Amino acid sequence: MKTKLILLACVAVLGFLGVCQGLLTKNFYKNSCPSAESTVNQIISQRVLTNPSLPARLLRMHFHDCFVRGCDGSILLNSTANSIAEKDALINLNLASFDVIDEIKAALETACPRTVSCSDILALAARDAVSFQYNRNLWVVLTGRRDGTVSLASEPPLNLPTPDMNFTRLKQNFANKGLSQQDLIVLSGGHTIGIGHCFLFRSRLYNFTGNGDQDPSLDPTYATFLKTQCPNDNTDFVSSVEMDPASSTNVDTNYYSNLLQKKGLFSSDAALLTNNDARNAVIQLVKIDRFLNAFANSMERMGAIGVLTGTAGQIREKCWLVNSST
Numbered sequence: 017m018k019t020k021l022i023l024l025a026c027v028a029v030l031g032f033l034g035v036c037q038g039l040l041t042k043n044f045y046k047n048s049c050p051s052a053e054s055t056v057n058q059i060i061s062q063r064v065l066t067n068p069s070l071p072a073r074l075l076r077m078h079f080h081d082c083f084v085r086g087c088d089g090s091i092l093l094n095s096t097a098n099s100i101a102e103k104d105a106l107i108n109l110n111l112a113s114f115d116v117i118d119e120i121k122a123a124l125e126t127a128c129p130r131t132v133s134c135s136d137i138l139a140l141a142a143r144d145a146v147s148f149q150y151n152r153n154l155w156v157v158l159t160g161r162r163d164g165t166v167s168l169a170s171e172p173p174l175n176l177p178t179p180d181m182n183f184t185r186l187k188q189n190f191a192n193k194g195l196s197q198q199d200l201i202v203l204s205g206g207h208t209i210g211i212g213h214c215f216l217f218r219s220r221l222y223n224f225t226g227n228g229d230q231d232p233s234l235d236p237t238y239a240t241f242l243k244t245q246c247p248n249d250n251t252d253f254v255s256s257v258e259m260d261p262a263s264s265t266n267v268d269t270n271y272y273s274n275l276l277q278k279k280g281l282f283s284s285d286a287a288l289l290t291n292n293d294a295r296n297a298v299i300q301l302v303k304i305d306r307f308l309n310a311f312a313n314s315m316e317r318m319g320a321i322g323v324l325t326g327t328a329g330q331i332r333e334k335c336w337l338v339n340s341s342t
């Protein structure tokens with residue numbers, strides 16, 4: 017009865033937003049693979065200890081999965097002879113640590129063959145990696161996602177936001193995924209960890225309007241520092257900086273306090289200050305309790321975008337390869 021109601025609600029919501037949380041459940045693998053969630057946690061904990069970049073990598077990978085065909089693990093598929101996959105799209109070229117997902121998948125295929133989806137593994141791995149420093153889960157990951165069978169390099173650029181977007185476009189991009197303005201502001205807080213490549217914000221430093229000028233929405237002292245890290249060279253695609261200076265492996269609210277000092281790295285970060293309501297929300301999110309609470313809510317919403325459940329999709333045996341049909 018309850019399931020039917022949820023199903024109905026889902027169909028109604030699905031039509032509008034492409035978002036349906038109802039079919040995911042807590043601890044979906046409780047009976048079918050009791051060790052699923054603890055195996056993810058164990059491997060992630062080990063890997064984060066020796067790789068402080070891992071939380072940022074997996075968080076961004078999960079985001080890029082969910083915004084393209086929903087959270088269906090399509091980001092994990094490799095290109096084939098006939099088709100270039102999402103991961104080989106320009107916007108995804110700096111994604112890394114797919115090997116950690118493959119390692120978890122291999123362990124779970126041994127423990128419970130053909131049971132735990134790659135999309136669930138990625139959602140759990142991102143949560144566990146980001147949560148590691150807190151020694152507790154920062155958000156709930158519902159499970160029961162299944163894996164998609166299609167991954168096309170043409171789709172990420174049509175679905176993912178880019179660092180040059182203004183507030184209107186960012187808001188529209190998130191709305192297209194059923195996410196709100198609040199989700200946009202809160203999930204941008206993911207930039208509290210990780211790095212950004214200079215080529216994605218260089219024009220803010222050296223040639224903002226085409227007259228050799230600087231972006232006036234960028235703090236001049238910070239711009240001077242960024243110039244020491246990022247040469248004025250349009251052929252440089254390798255230089256990078258911490259997005260959240262001095263705490264780029266720490267999940268904290270420095271992203272928001274820096275933003276308020278005009279030290280957001282990308283135009284898309286700075287754009288959050290160009291709308292009055294959004295600016296007020298940013299001010300609120302400097303409080304760590306508010307941020308963690310809001311981040312949990314928004315991550316749960318993001319993790320439910322366009323999920324495949326029930327008999328849709330498949331449980332891939334290898335995360336980088338669609339099952340052969342035989």
Ligand code: HEM
Nearest residue numbers: 072073075076079110177178179203206210211212213284
């Ligand atoms: C609001 C629109 C967003 C834009 C325009 C955007 C753009 C970017 C860009 C350009 C980078 C740098 C990539 C590179 O230099 O290789 C980046 C990195 C990152 N983004 Fe976003 N992003 C957005 C939202 C999000 C969301 C929703 C999350 C997750 C909740 C997220 C998490 C991250 C993380 C963790 C990194 C660092 C990755 C690493 O260090 O490996 N971003 N983002």
Ligand SMILES: *[C@@H]1O[C@H](CO)[C@@H](O)[C@H](O)[C@H]1NC(C)=O
Nearest residue numbers: 093094095103104114115336
């Ligand atoms: C799949 O792609 C990843 C990253 O793009 C690469 O490291 C890996 O070697 C590929 N796996 C296979 C089996 O081709």
Ligand SMILES: *[C@@H]1O[C@H](CO)[C@@H](O)[C@H](O)[C@H]1NC(C)=O
Nearest residue numbers: 180181182183184185186290
């Ligand atoms: C935002 O960007 C779009 C496309 O680049 C542009 O058409 C629009 O006028 C911009 N909106 C604002 C408020 O600047």
Ligand SMILES: *[C@@H]1O[C@H](CO)[C@@H](O)[C@H](O)[C@H]1NC(C)=O
Nearest residue numbers: 222223224225226227228229
């Ligand atoms: C700045 O941009 C303009 C227009 O895109 C270009 O013509 C000019 O060469 C650039 N100047 C520098 C210093 O890169």
